[in-house]
Amino acid sequence: MTILFLLIAFSAPHTYADDISHIIEEVFHSSVAIEVEEWHHDSPYKTQYTNKQQYSGTNDYDHSRVITGSGTIIHKKHSRYYVLTNHHVVERAQRILLVLCNGDIHLGHNFRSDEGNDLAIIIFDSTKNIPVADLHYDYQPLVGEEVYSVGNPMGFLFSVTQGVVSAIHKTSFEKKSALYFQTDAVINPGSSGGIVVNAEGKYIGVSTFIITQAYIPFGGYIETGVNFIFSFYNAKKIIDALLHGSSNEHAWIGYTYSPLTFEVITDLAMEDGNAVIIDNIYTSIPRTENALQLGDLVFSVNGTAIEKMPHSKISIILPLISAMQTTDTATLTILRQRKKLTIDIPVHRRPETLQTLSYSVWPGYRASPLPRLLKQNYGLSKQDFAHEIIEVYPHSSADASLLQPNDIIIGIDDQEELSYAEYFSLLHHAYLKKEELTLHIIREGNTRIHITLSPPSNTQHTSRYKQNERKHTSNDIYRDSKNVY
Structure with a gap:
């Protein structure tokens, strides 16, 4: 009786931290660190990355560099494994090395990309039995819930940061397109493509990008830590298209746009900045008389108002257009020369890469x-x-x-x-x-x-x-x- 009492008295109680630690350990087993050798070109006037196949590397400005990223094994077929990451991690890759948490190193010998959603699949072969993550496509993250980002920030392999879901940016259109959620879980270069899980161990998204700087009127530029996660909610079609090598067709209208700055809002005497401004035109796309013009302010797409997201890389306009059929017509509410107009814009098929x-x-x-x-x-x-x-x-x-x-x-x-x-x-x-x-x-x-x-x-x-x-x-x-x- 005395021995039994001592065992009960001195055994450590099971804690919430133990549960989280176990979840993260399981996540590590299906996570990979990605090392990409990409071609790098230094112009005499500026730095820019180019494609080695296009530029032969015969001048003093061509060389390669190595970047790091993160990924997760999401599928297995026979001895072939499929790793999900971001498109921007591998888009200029000449060679890809994958490091597993047990130290095994594999050569990524092929990948498929979806530039529109910034996702990619890297493929490698192994005869070992490696765990595969189970993505949760039917789970929508909740504002305030705990999340954990797993990745390789700044090259520190298999790191984890904690935060909460700060906001849900509903960029879906009739549930045809995925959404992003915002978190304060710290993400740094090297974290891109890393998996995000919640406290229940559900795989709910991929670390995609951060906003590192924002302009505050009369305060100048400040450093920020606003992080965005591509959510798996309703994204099964997108991931399946990558896994099976099929085309994930995106619609577009052939313009680029930017969020409004304080100066533009002031100059145009606007009440708020809930719009985007058209700043570039792809002239190779056929235009109608109702085409957008440079400087047009877009306030809504198909009746959905533009969500104000200053200095970010996304706005609701992109997924609203992307989710449409390429035979559709987009209805936009715009401001042109201080007059509010409603125009219909033909939708086209977006090229696989806009570089073309x-x-x-x-x-x-x-x-x-x-x-x-x-x-x-x-x-x-x-x-x-x-x-x-x-x-x-x-x-x-x-x-x-x-x-x-x-x-x-x-x-x-x-x-x-x-x-x-x-x-x-x-x-x-x-x-x-x-x-x-x-x-x-x-x-x-x-x-x-x-x-x-x-x-x-x-x-x-x-x-x-x-x-x-x-x-x-x-x-x-x-x-x-x-x-x-």
């Missing part, structure tokens, strides 16, 4: 109004027009013209006192008339240059990387102590 059409995008760059408090750093007043280039699309007109990120646009042709509506109007007029534009640029803080932006042609532009390190001529750059033209 990048030559046709106009103007070929993404830009954002320079915050008023930062204008003084460039010798500008708060009222001066200034658009900072954030991204240049490869092979586009902007790329061929040698525009680069961080360039500041302060005028077009002979106009410098521009409103944002006038800026987009000039860009759209050049698109319609197939005319060149001269952009007035501030580069690297104290250099002012003129760059000619030519309309896109029907054939792909010669990339700057195929040129012999093309540089600006003396006619391109004008310098003096007063930074004037």
Whole structure:
């Protein structure tokens, strides 16, 4: 009796932490660390990643680099295993190595991608019996519930972070498309593609992207930690298409858009920013008279209002369009020249990769109004027009013209006192008339240059990387102590 009493008295009680630890251990068994060798190209003017098959690597700027990511084994067929990860982890891969939690290393010899949903499948072979995760397609995450993100942040293998579901971003359309949920569970580079589970051990999503910086009016840019997870809820069709190698067709309308900034909202005297602005047109897509125009503000798609998500990579407009049939027509409510309109836009089949059409995008760059408090750093007043280039699309007109990120646009042709509506109007007029534009640029803080932006042609532009390190001529750059033209 005494021995039995001692065993009962000194045995450790089972705790909630024990349950979670057991769940995470099980998750580790089906998780993989991904090491990707990808081709990297350093331009003399900017850094950009390209495809090794397209660029032979004969100049000093081509080399490879290694990035890390995360994934989960979700299917097995005979001795073949299928690993789910993000498309952006493997999109430029030349070689893929997979590391299991027991230390085994496998070569990923094939993968399939769904760029529209940022998902991919890596395939490897093994004669061992490796656990396979069971994804929960019928479970919708609940705001406030605990979640755990498993991955390889910054190369630290098989790490776990804890958080809660902060919000559900309902980007589904008639339950045809998946949704994202937001969490405060810490995600870092290397976490992409990692599995997310809840406290019951249900596999509910994939870590996809983070918002690392946001602009606060009158406060400048601040660091954030807003993390987004691709939810498995209602996503079985998407995953099955990847597993079986079938095409997961996405619809699109051939434009790019950005969330509104404080400067645009103020300039247009809007009450709120619940809209997106059309900032690029894929000119190779057939257009009707009712086509969208550069600078149009889109407020709703098929009767569903745009969800305000400042400075994020997603907005409700993308999945609303993506989930439609390619024979459908999208009905958009827009604001154009301060007039509210309802227009019908034909829906097209989205290419497997938009890189095949990048030559046709106009103007070929993404830009954002320079915050008023930062204008003084460039010798500008708060009222001066200034658009900072954030991204240049490869092979586009902007790329061929040698525009680069961080360039500041302060005028077009002979106009410098521009409103944002006038800026987009000039860009759209050049698109319609197939005319060149001269952009007035501030580069690297104290250099002012003129760059000619030519309309896109029907054939792909010669990339700057195929040129012999093309540089600006003396006619391109004008310098003096007063930074004037």
